[in-house]
Amino acid sequence: MGFNCGLVGLPNAGKSTIFNALTAAGAKVESFPFSTIKTNVGVVAVPDPRLDRLSALYPEKRKVPTTLEFLDIAGLVRGAHAGEGLGNQFLAEIRNVDAIAHIVRCFEDPLVPHVDGSLDPKRDIEVVELELLLKDLETLENALEKIRRRARAGEREAQKELELLERVASGVKEGKAVRALGLTEEEGARLRGLGLLTAKPVVFVANVGEEENDYSRAVAEAARARGAGYVAIRGKLEMEIAEATEDEEERALWRREWGIEESGLERLIRAGYQLLELITFFTTDGPEVRAWTVKRGTKAPQAGAKIHTDFEKRFIQAEVVPIAKLLEMGSLQAVKEAGGLLRVGEGYEVQDGDVIHFVVA
Ligand SMILES: Nc1nc2c(ncn2[C@@H]2O[C@H](COP(=O)(O)OP(=O)(O)OP(=O)(O)O)[C@@H](O)[C@H]2O)c(=O)[nH]1
Ligand SMILES: [Mg+2]
DSSP: OOOEEEEEOOTTSSHHHHHHHHHOOOOOOOSSSOOOOSOEEEEEEOOOHHHHHHHHTOTTSEEEOOEEEEEEOOOOOTTGGGTOTTOSGGGGGGTTOSEEEEEEEOOOOTTSOOTTSSOOHHHHHHHHHHHHHHHHHHHHHHHHHHHHHHHHTTOHHHHHHHHHHHHHHHHHHTTOOGGGSOOOHHHHHHHGGGOOGGGSOEEEEEEOSSSOOHHHHHHHHHHHHHTOEEEEEOHHHHHHHHHHOSOHHHHHHHHHHTTOSSOHHHHHHHHHHHHHTEEEEEEOOTTEEEEEEEETTOBHHHHHHTTOHHHHHTEEEEEEEEHHHHHHHOSHHHHHHTTOOEEEOTTOBOOTTEEEEEEEO
């Protein structure tokens, strides 16, 4: 699995539409608000032309892409924390996601009502952000209540946690996202179990009907101001293309016809990988040619653990070749003969595009 991503936004922003464009899962899309009640979950293969070309060198092996999971939840409205609309309980379903895609409506359509009567991306973004902050405050206050009890009972560990939680809660009360509080990596790790929503990286998705417009430019601006990712997707059109055929080549043809060079999925993945600092490595062992996702900076044994815990525990060395080189030479044998195979130890940092064979005891 590459990463998983929760879709948030106002009702009728086009979350389910974008979800369908990304996953072709056929979730219900309606012109009235709150059409999504039960969360939709969809898994997609990460398209990667490098994997396609690598797999062409091994026609007898199965091609296994790395995957991504998307969660499409109900719409948030102003006052959701106080029970408006469908409330905010459903946000618990995305507390474990790695990233958030914040879908913002940037298309005009008199047949699709806006909960606030008009389109205003800046205001719309702030409404959703406030509700996410209030959900985090709720989570933090619950956690604080428990930790205070433990601290009063004299637990030293609890005292330390209390200090951190109080500091985070006071930042959130001031309207600051947890990710903007300048926490250390260690503090972030201590908070992870709480699943705080505003601690997660965000990609803003402008759902544009046709092309980028003043609305989507406002979304891009908001993304820039927050150091967040940004993509514009023609949600409705891409959903229709995704649902018209299962054939990837045919879909690409349709997209080109409509002037879309690269699918929304591909662009969202690129933004997500950048934001989460993810890279892809490949393996060709056994019956599969396969892509794997790890965080940049991951060492060889820990990358191996993705495949099998033994690969970490019994790691001896890894044989590595950059995929570009392997594709250029045409076979692993040719790479070996040319002395191009790198033998690396446990301190080796995996690079994007490495083809790796793990040698274990
Ligand atoms: N004209 C136009 N309509 C769109 C576009 N994207 C979505 N819609 C329409 O907007 C309406 C709402 O879309 P949904 O995808 O159901 O919105 P949602 O955000 O999932 O809404 P809730 O589940 O109610 O929160 C539907 O009627 C869609 O067909 C677009 O790019 N252009
Ligand atoms: Mg929906």
